[in-house]
Amino acid sequence: MNNSRNAIDVRNVTKVYRSGSLEVEALRGVTFTIERGEYVAIMGPSGSGKSTLMNVLGCLDRATTGTYLLDGIDVSGLDDNALAQIRLKKLGFIFQGFNLLARTDAIKNVALPLFYAGVPPRERTQAAIKQLEAVGLGDRGKHKPSELSGGQQQRVAIARALVNDPAVLLADEPTGNLDSKTSVEILALFERLNAEGRTIIMVTHDENVASHAKRVLRMLDGLLVSDGPPAPLRHTEGDSLIKS
């Protein structure tokens, strides 16, 4: 932790994929900062580099060139284990497909990051129950993912992302697998978390989902092409948030 107000500081980041003689420039020099407490949506057409950027931001992949400071820490040159440690301590992931462990109940799923952090079982369970209560699933702790609805599963995933008190929440199409009513619930939960001071970065291709964020980064061909407030809503939320 440092005094900088930036949760994310990305400078001239490029990412080049090489497969044989073929080179794909997925990111061609991206520079931006995200302050603590911001709620940012990343948008852009398919193939524009959103996932690549999210992988770099999520410390799952390294930029080819450029620097990346996460919560004031330069993570550009870190090795696999150090990056794993950063993910463990600084980041919370929310996936489109929830990605919960199927044969494990909600409490154990939420406690998983603490398991890898070496927190003793009793404390883990207590912290997990607290997070499940915070997302409104205090009574579902013993349920397996198959016994939960999509919206409930995503809330378990959000509780899991929050359990290590991360500096940044990263969500990749978090409502992509949900119906419109449930999407509204999840987005409301995001807004509440943001109001409580969480930094949230969310990839979406849906303008109406993006409109919940306070800031939208638009990408095209590996470049950042616009940075500003979301476009105004065209429809009422309930109608437009159709299942993607």
Add this chain to the structure above:
Amino acid sequence: MTNYLQEALGALFSNRLRTVLALLGLVIGVAAVVAIQVLGQATSGALSGSLRFMSQDTFIVLPDTQKGFDPKSMFTLADLAAINRMPNVVEAIPYTQLPVTARFGAQTAKLNVAPVGDDPRFLAQPLETGRPVTQGDVAARTPVCVISANAAEKLQADAAAIVGHALRAGDNHCTVVGVMRKAPTGAINFDFSPDILVPYTVFAREHMRGNKIFEAQVLVDDTSSMTQTERTVNDYLAGASNGKFKYRALDSHFFASILDKLFAIVSLVVGAIGAISLVVAGIGIMNILLVSIVERTREIGVRKAIGARKGQILLQFFLEAAALAVFGCSFGAVFGLLAGWYVNSHYLIKISGVIVPLQWEQSVILASVFAAVITLAFGTYPALRAARLDPIEALRYE
């Protein structure tokens, strides 16, 4: 550590059928090896116990029949008398037995009659009652006999009551002077030992037409120089045939060495079966782990995205391999011990009459070594594969 173990066990329990199938090979392999090991020990113990039918103090001399048997190579009572006079020889007697129909009172039984000397060391069992055959009996060719407990039983005679009474053995009579103690039930030495022992001079007169002897049993004084005595006896007999025939001696060391060779072969076979079952079972376990890793690619991706380090994923899958190996080997060892114990106590004991205690400690060590080797040899690669998965690709895996 216990947390990882729980994770590993959870994974195995969640796919019970597959886990059981993977373990089956290991269980059967280890069970077979442990059972054979246990039985090997029991058989070896039983046989060395029953080796007592061959006294440590005697050896047997007979013509070397490697080039075929020539009746002229048989020797005579006169030869035995000569051997008797040799240094270190206590007594030399014919070594043979004949089946006869014995009768005592109204009772008849099929029994064996055999020659015996005056030294009690020739008796397979110590006397229960009465007296042994004496030097006087041998010299005077007195028709007396010492009988086994088995003989008394078959003739339905009480040991104490039969002493002093005449017994009919084939065409001849003998007066029972002693009854031997009962041999351990079912022991091999019981089967080998004759029922009616008569002075060898009497045996020669009644049964050995032409006085021809094929095998002789020689009792020595000092067992440490037995080999030398054997050579002297062989040389004497060879000389008596004017060098036409060769003779050889068999003693308890000779039988022991045959047994040793037998068990060396058995151990080798067991070792080979063990090695093969180890490899086959190991491949089975490796296969199951690899399948499980492919199936759980996404899960591994999630774990890594959440912050699991390589070492932590490695440990988890390594422990899964170890848990499989430990389960399989423990069950295998238990089944093997049970099978070995069953065969030993229900079948082997009938042959040997000797109860050999189960050497379960050795089986535990064997099973532990199996488990460790299988875990290391076949768990390392799958665990490494899981640990090396790229989280991005793993998360994208459908």
